[in-house]
Amino acid sequence: MIKIVILGAGNIAQHLYKVFQTTETLHVVQVYNRSAEALSYFKNTATTTNLKNLAEADIYIIAVADDAITSIANKLPFTNRLVVHTSGNVSMHELHKKNRRGVFYPLQTFTKDVTVNFSQIPICLETGEKSDFKILKTIADAIGSTSYKISSEQRRALHVSAVFVNNFSNHLYRIAHEICETNNVPFEILSPLIQETAKKITTLTPYMAQTGPAKRGDQQTIENHLEKLDKDIHKEIYTLLTQSIAKTYGREKL
Amino acid sequence: MIKIVILGAGNIAQHLYKVFQTTETLHVVQVYNRSAEALSYFKNTATTTNLKNLAEADIYIIAVADDAITSIANKLPFTNRLVVHTSGNVSMHELHKKNRRGVFYPLQTFTKDVTVNFSQIPICLETGEKSDFKILKTIADAIGSTSYKISSEQRRALHVSAVFVNNFSNHLYRIAHEICETNNVPFEILSPLIQETAKKITTLTPYMAQTGPAKRGDQQTIENHLEKLDKDIHKEIYTLLTQSIAKTYGREKL
Structure with missing residues (x-):
């Protein structure tokens, strides 16, 4: 069982949440969002609007707009945990180095309310530490996606x-x-x-x-x-x- | 049974020939081409390289390069028969008016040797005389295509x-x-x-x-x-x- 915290409540956050729910090995323990309204989507899951209250998890997935990623990563109140973002256009190094860093980028066009089939979505994976790659690969496998090891420049x-x-x-x-x-x-x-x-x-x-x-x-x-x-x-x-x-x-x- | 003569031996001529063969109502009685070599594709069907020897048919389908259409239409040794071309970019009026004119334009990209599924191909139909529309519609229906009445400008x-x-x-x-x-x-x-x-x-x-x-x-x-x-x-x-x-x-x- 992999314990996951999702940060963000938009399109990608919702699609990831939904597909994680369909697996037996991925467990979303909490969803964070700055504003409370957007959190109503995530039924049956603990939510918070305060970064200080983040739950303990194996991985923190930041799924917010590109220009908000760095600021959230900077504010995380812990160190040495695995923190990834989901953006195609932001370098892994824009995540604060106080945590172990990575990227989980599903390469697809997401439309609100249109169900996506993750088995048709390639996921680009990157990690700062070699030993963290496995957990990202395990998550991609669990949702049926083909994954690729892709550097920030690629x-x-x-x-x-x-x-x-x-x-x-x-x-x-x-x-x-x-x-x-x-x-x-x-x-x-x-x-x-x-x-x-x-x-x-x-x-x-x-x-x-x-x-x-x-x-x-x-x-x-x-x-x-x-x-x-x-x-x-x-x-x-x-x-x-x-x-x-x-x-x-x-x-x-x- | 609709008797058809195809003029031309290229991509579209071959694809139309092939799909006509699969029907019980469309009969290709002859294929014309200027050069003999290209005619080897059309087995089991009469062929000719001489416009003067064209067989009698219900419809003559000119499936050649855009810039050769008018010249072939001009040279046809008969009058008042139904003559259509298959081009998206040539006006119906570039066919000589000594014959009844029309257009049978399959809107798809044809690749040599790649089988096409005509049930997935829209066909744009146009005729000079209203009474000729029916035969074009019948041909489109016979090969399973959806057809549309489309003017030359459209x-x-x-x-x-x-x-x-x-x-x-x-x-x-x-x-x-x-x-x-x-x-x-x-x-x-x-x-x-x-x-x-x-x-x-x-x-x-x-x-x-x-x-x-x-x-x-x-x-x-x-x-x-x-x-x-x-x-x-x-x-x-x-x-x-x-x-x-x-x-x-x-x-x-x-």
């Missing part, structure tokens, strides 16, 4: 990569949605193509999977497309991504 | 939208792949996130699904990400898409 690279594949791809979907609306076409027509594009990279590298006018160097189609776009920002994005693809495939001239 | 909008969600998203995956390689991180870690991002838009609009620093106006994370990117073109793309997201959510200042 995690930072993953975090910016995630912005490209998640935030930016979604924004491209949004632009397509706008174009469809302007032209009275149901956006749902594009859904199978979106799913297939994502699925393709599980069997082909993105480099191999690339298709389209920019790769072919099909200037006529590119001009036709630019003409069809109404918004300047859409034209700019189209032009820049087309140039980048063309460059990738050695078509410098487009 | 199809053009869909085609450019498809570039955003397919070609451009895939290029973002490619950039993430590069960043991962530079930092010795396995790209596969990002695959669940990529799948989830695509899946999300089947239940939320892309507008609602958006997350990330650009939407939050989190300048600190944005600067941190830009610092981590090595290539200028990656920085440019990051900056432009971040600006576009910020604008979408009313954060003009980023």
Whole structure:
């Protein structure tokens, strides 16, 4: 049995709490949050709004906004315990060194009220002391996640990569949605193509999977497309991504 | 029984041929291609390299490169028959008006040798004469596809939208792949996130699904990400898409 204290009550805190409850080996002994209201989610578990009252546990998981991590870690009223955060973009070393430090970063997009399947979520693990790695690995295993040993610098690279594949791809979907609306076409027509594009990279590298006018160097189609776009920002994005693809495939001239 | 002649021997021609063979109501009576070699794929079916020898059929499906469509349509040695093309980016009116015209455009990314499931492919239909719509609808139904009545202008909008969600998203995956390689991180870690991002838009609009620093106006994370990117073109793309997201959510200042 691993005794866990969760610090924070937001999205990730809730998702971790929920999945820990489904296991027989992970026991959340307490949830801390600065304000009491948010703690109502954590039924059947002791809660506190005072860091001084933190319970004894094997691991303290700080699941709060990036800019609040250091301040909470600094205020912890104990030393030499295992304290980890769950952020993709914060170095492990921003946790105070009075405790043993680590990172437990689930690489996924969490939406409130949407259940997530942790067996589909890779978890990036890092610890300051080698002997602490095992407990993080045990937690990841218990919730069915695949885990990877990832350094703070690697995690930072993953975090910016995630912005490209998640935030930016979604924004491209949004632009397509706008174009469809302007032209009275149901956006749902594009859904199978979106799913297939994502699925393709599980069997082909993105480099191999690339298709389209920019790769072919099909200037006529590119001009036709630019003409069809109404918004300047859409034209700019189209032009820049087309140039980048063309460059990738050695078509410098487009 | 609907008698079909396919003109062309490339990717789409092959995929349509294959799926038509699986039905009991669609009969490919002949495949035409300018060069004979490519015709070897179409076993058990009459083939020709001479437009003058085209067989009699209910519908002629031109599945060739965009810039060859008009020239083939012009050369057809008959009139008043139903002739359609399969392109997302060519107006129906580029087919010669001596025949009845239409479009049968499957909106999907086709890869050679990768079997496609037509029940997952939306087909955009258009006909010059109302009475011809039924035969296109019957063909789409026979192969299990959902079909939509889409005008040439709407199809053009869909085609450019498809570039955003397919070609451009895939290029973002490619950039993430590069960043991962530079930092010795396995790209596969990002695959669940990529799948989830695509899946999300089947239940939320892309507008609602958006997350990330650009939407939050989190300048600190944005600067941190830009610092981590090595290539200028990656920085440019990051900056432009971040600006576009910020604008979408009313954060003009980023």
